[in-house]
Amino acid sequence: MERNLKEKEWTFFNSFQDVFSFFFLLGRKAKKTKVFYLLSFMPVAMALMVQFGQIFYSRNSLSGPYVFSNIIITFYLQFIILILALFFGTSVCSEELEGKTLSYLTTRPISKSSFILGKYAAYSLLMVLMTVVGVVLCFLILNFNQLGRFSLYKVLLKDTAVLVLGLLCYTALFTFIGTFIKRSIMFGLIFSFGWENVIQYFPGSTQRFAIVHYLKSLLPSPTSGRFSFLLFRLEPTPPVLAVVILLGITALFLGLACLVFSYKEYILEE
Amino acid sequence: MNPVIKTRKLSKWYGNILGLSDVTLKIEKGITGLLGPNGAGKSTFLKLLTGQIKANIGSVMINGEKVRNNHRIFSQIGFCPESDSFYEEMTGWEFVTGLLKLHHFSQADIEKRAAKALNIVDLEKAKDRRIKTYSRGMRQRIKFAQAIAHEPDVLILDEPLNGLDPLGRRKLIRLIKSYRDEGKTIIVSSHVLSEIEAMTNNIILIHQGKIFAQGDIHYIRDLIDTHPHMISVTCSDPRKIASRFVKEDYILNIDFTEKKDNFVVKTNNRDQFFNRLPSVFIEEKTEVQEITSPDDNLQAVFDYLIGE
Structure with missing residues (x-):
C-alpha cells in the first residue's frame, strides 16, 4: 500500500522517538514548565544574595564550594528534584486522564509502553534542563572568584550527575504511581516530604528504604558547618552499589508503569 | 459484502451501571448512524470499538483483527472523540502534525497530510493560533482534522456535529458523505435524528445500553410520524x-x-x-x-x- 511506503519502519524506538518529540514540544509550552523553571531558579536567587552579602557587607565566613554543596543537598536534592519529579512524573499519565486527551493517544499506532517511556523521557529532559541551568548558575555565582580551579568543576559534574540520577529515579517512581492512583500528587507529597525526609535519618539499614539515602551516598559528606546535621546519621552505601540500585529502581518502576498502563482500563469521566 | 466491523455479545458495565448489553452487530462499508438519546450507550459502544475500554463480555473485530491492545490497527482507524478536550497550548498545526507523527510518517508526509486535513476543515488560516483561542466550531473541526489526517479506512465519529454552526454542519455532512463515496467505513453517533438522517439511511438505534433496531432510517421516521x-x-x-x-x-x-x-x-x-x-x-x-x-x-x- 502507498501508506506503507511513506511510513517509517514501525519499531519500538521509532514510536518512542515520536512520542518523545510530541511531548517535549508540549512540555516546553506548558504553563507548569514555566512555573517550575522559576522554582528551580530559587537557589540561584539565594546564591546571588549570599554573594552580594559577602561582597557588600564583607562577610567572608562561608566559602563558595561550601555554600554550593549545601544548596545542592538542601534545596536541589531534598526539595527541587522531588517537586519536579512529583509533578512531571505523575502527570505522564494523570494529565491525559484529567485533560481527557488520552483517547488521542490510545487510538494511534503506538504501543502503550512507548507512550509511557517517550513521555517520561521528554519530561525528564525538561526537568534535567531546568535543574542543570540552575545548578550551573549557582556554581558560577558562588565560585566566580575561583573559576580557574579545575577541582571545582569535578564537584559540579558529580553533583549534577547525582541530581540527574535522582530526577530519573524519582520521576520513574512517580510515573508508576500516576498510572494507578487517582490522587497521585497527594500520595507523592506524603512520600517525598514524609517518608523520604524521615526514613533517611533512621540509623542502621532502615535508611536504605529511602531513595535519598543512595543519592546522599554519592555526595561528599560535609565535615562541618551548620547544615551538616542533615547528614549526620548517614551510613553510606558504596557509590557503585548506590548507582546500580538507583538505576535498578528506575528500571523497575518504569517497567511497572508500562505494565499497569498497558493493562489498566482508564475510564474518562464525562 | 464482508462486514468491516463485527461485534459479538459485547457488554460493558461500570460497576453496577449497565453501559452496553449484549450487542452483536455487523457493520459494512458506508455510513452507519448510531442514534440514541444522551446516556444511551453510544460513547461506550464507540470506546469499545476503538479499544479504549475493555468489554466485560464479548469481542470487537475490525477488518478481522481484535482492537484492544493491538496498536497497529490504529493506522486504519480515525477517531473523533465527543469531549471538547485538547492540548490547549498547542497550535492547530502542532496538534495535527504532532498526532500524525505518532503514525510514523516522514516529516514531509506529515506536513503534506496536515496541510490537506486543515484545508479540508477550513482551518488553514487559523493553523498557527493556539487551540485555546479557537471557537467551539473551530475546536470541533480541528478534532475532525486529526481523525482524518492519516486517511484511515474506518472513521469513528462521536457526535461530530456538536457545536458547529449550520454552515459548518452542512460542510461536515458533505465531507462525511464524500468519505463514504471513497469506500470508507464511517460510524457517526448523534442524539439528533435529523443530523443522522442528513447523512445516511442506515442506522443503529441504541437505548439504555441495548441495540433497539438496526436498519433503514425510514422505519424510525415512520414510527415518529405515526x-x-x-x-x-x-x-x-x-x-x-x-x-x-x-x-x-x-x-x-x-x-x-x-x-x-x-x-x-x-x-x-x-x-x-x-x-x-x-x-x-x-x-x-x-x-x-x-x-x-x-x-x-x-x-x-x-x-x-x-x-x-
Whole structure:
C-alpha cells in the first residue's frame, strides 16, 4: 500500500522517538514548565544574595564550594528534584486522564509502553534542563572568584550527575504511581516530604528504604558547618552499589508503569 | 459484502451501571448512524470499538483483527472523540502534525497530510493560533482534522456535529458523505435524528445500553410520524385558538396548562396541524409568542417505542 511506503519502519524506538518529540514540544509550552523553571531558579536567587552579602557587607565566613554543596543537598536534592519529579512524573499519565486527551493517544499506532517511556523521557529532559541551568548558575555565582580551579568543576559534574540520577529515579517512581492512583500528587507529597525526609535519618539499614539515602551516598559528606546535621546519621552505601540500585529502581518502576498502563482500563469521566 | 466491523455479545458495565448489553452487530462499508438519546450507550459502544475500554463480555473485530491492545490497527482507524478536550497550548498545526507523527510518517508526509486535513476543515488560516483561542466550531473541526489526517479506512465519529454552526454542519455532512463515496467505513453517533438522517439511511438505534433496531432510517421516521405529537402553543388568547381545533379529527387532546397564555395539543398528524395553525392565528388576530414540541426528540420516541 502507498501508506506503507511513506511510513517509517514501525519499531519500538521509532514510536518512542515520536512520542518523545510530541511531548517535549508540549512540555516546553506548558504553563507548569514555566512555573517550575522559576522554582528551580530559587537557589540561584539565594546564591546571588549570599554573594552580594559577602561582597557588600564583607562577610567572608562561608566559602563558595561550601555554600554550593549545601544548596545542592538542601534545596536541589531534598526539595527541587522531588517537586519536579512529583509533578512531571505523575502527570505522564494523570494529565491525559484529567485533560481527557488520552483517547488521542490510545487510538494511534503506538504501543502503550512507548507512550509511557517517550513521555517520561521528554519530561525528564525538561526537568534535567531546568535543574542543570540552575545548578550551573549557582556554581558560577558562588565560585566566580575561583573559576580557574579545575577541582571545582569535578564537584559540579558529580553533583549534577547525582541530581540527574535522582530526577530519573524519582520521576520513574512517580510515573508508576500516576498510572494507578487517582490522587497521585497527594500520595507523592506524603512520600517525598514524609517518608523520604524521615526514613533517611533512621540509623542502621532502615535508611536504605529511602531513595535519598543512595543519592546522599554519592555526595561528599560535609565535615562541618551548620547544615551538616542533615547528614549526620548517614551510613553510606558504596557509590557503585548506590548507582546500580538507583538505576535498578528506575528500571523497575518504569517497567511497572508500562505494565499497569498497558493493562489498566482508564475510564474518562464525562 | 464482508462486514468491516463485527461485534459479538459485547457488554460493558461500570460497576453496577449497565453501559452496553449484549450487542452483536455487523457493520459494512458506508455510513452507519448510531442514534440514541444522551446516556444511551453510544460513547461506550464507540470506546469499545476503538479499544479504549475493555468489554466485560464479548469481542470487537475490525477488518478481522481484535482492537484492544493491538496498536497497529490504529493506522486504519480515525477517531473523533465527543469531549471538547485538547492540548490547549498547542497550535492547530502542532496538534495535527504532532498526532500524525505518532503514525510514523516522514516529516514531509506529515506536513503534506496536515496541510490537506486543515484545508479540508477550513482551518488553514487559523493553523498557527493556539487551540485555546479557537471557537467551539473551530475546536470541533480541528478534532475532525486529526481523525482524518492519516486517511484511515474506518472513521469513528462521536457526535461530530456538536457545536458547529449550520454552515459548518452542512460542510461536515458533505465531507462525511464524500468519505463514504471513497469506500470508507464511517460510524457517526448523534442524539439528533435529523443530523443522522442528513447523512445516511442506515442506522443503529441504541437505548439504555441495548441495540433497539438496526436498519433503514425510514422505519424510525415512520414510527415518529405515526406517534402522537405534543405541541405547546403560547399566545395571547389560547382558549380562542384551541376552540378552532376541537372539531378537527387529527386532534386527540387539548390541555390548558397552569400558564394562562398556553395550551398543549396532542395530534397524530403534526403536518396538518402546522399547516392550519398560521391561518387560525391570522383569522383570530392573535399574537403568537411561542410554538414548541416538548416531545419532539429522540427520548420521547424511544419512550414511545418501548412503551413507557
